[in-house]
Amino acid sequence: MSRDVLxxxxxxxxxxxxxxxxSRRVVARWVAPDQSRKVARELLSRLTAKxxxxxxxxxxxxxxxxxxxxxxxxxxxxxDHHLVHFYVSTRYQGRGIxxxxxxxxxxxxxxxxxxxxxxxxxxxxxxxxxxxxxxRVDGPEQPSPNGVFTTPMTLLLPKRAGKRA
Numbered sequence: 001m002s003r004d005v006l007x008x009x010x011x012x013x014x015x016x017x018x019x020x021x022x023s024r025r026v027v028a029r030w031v032a033p034d035q036s037r038k039v040a041r042e043l044l045s046r047l048t049a050k051x052x053x054x055x056x057x058x059x060x061x062x063x064x065x066x067x068x069x070x071x072x073x074x075x076x077x078x079x080d081h082h083l084v085h086f087y088v089s090t091r092y093q094g095r096g097i098x099x100x101x102x103x104x105x106x107x108x109x110x111x112x113x114x115x116x117x118x119x120x121x122x123x124x125x126x127x128x129x130x131x132x133x134x135x136r137v138d139g140p141e142q143p144s145p146n147g148v149f150t151t152p153m154t155l156l157l158p159k160r161a162g163k164r165a
Contacts, residue, residue: 008100022071023047028040039098061108099120
């Protein structure tokens with residue numbers, strides 16, 4: 001990756017197709033095997049360009065990571081505190097991309113809303129990465145309203161003291 005430059009930016013509605021392609025590939029490889037066939041199918045169907053475009057247009061913030069012209073990572077935050085999508089292309093895992101993407105997502109939420117408490121519902125394969133980011137498990141694995149088995153997790157960042165005059 002020495003010659004490759006990682007670029008991070010916010011998604012626009014026109015990015016929905018490539019976000020969907022990357023998301024469906026990662027979910028099919030890493031998430032779907034731990035779910036029932038029906039739940040996996042429904043999860044993949046919620047990652048279409050149309051569905052993702054609608055989320056972007058409704059204000060959900062998608063952060064994108066590019067190496068050269070290749071989309072290699074996606075992070076989406078709802079309400080500046082709940083991580084709803086976090087994927088790094090299998091081919092590019094283990095290169096620090098997830099950490100950089102997560103840092104950018106946190107910086108954006110803290111700048112916009114002063115967020116210091118982040119939540120997510122982790123699938124089995126993702127728990128180790130979130131633990132490395134400092135998240136803690138909040139409870140047992142359970143099915144979400146959509147039937148996806150996830151584990152609730154929380155990250156508390158230290159509150160920064162306000163600037164003094």
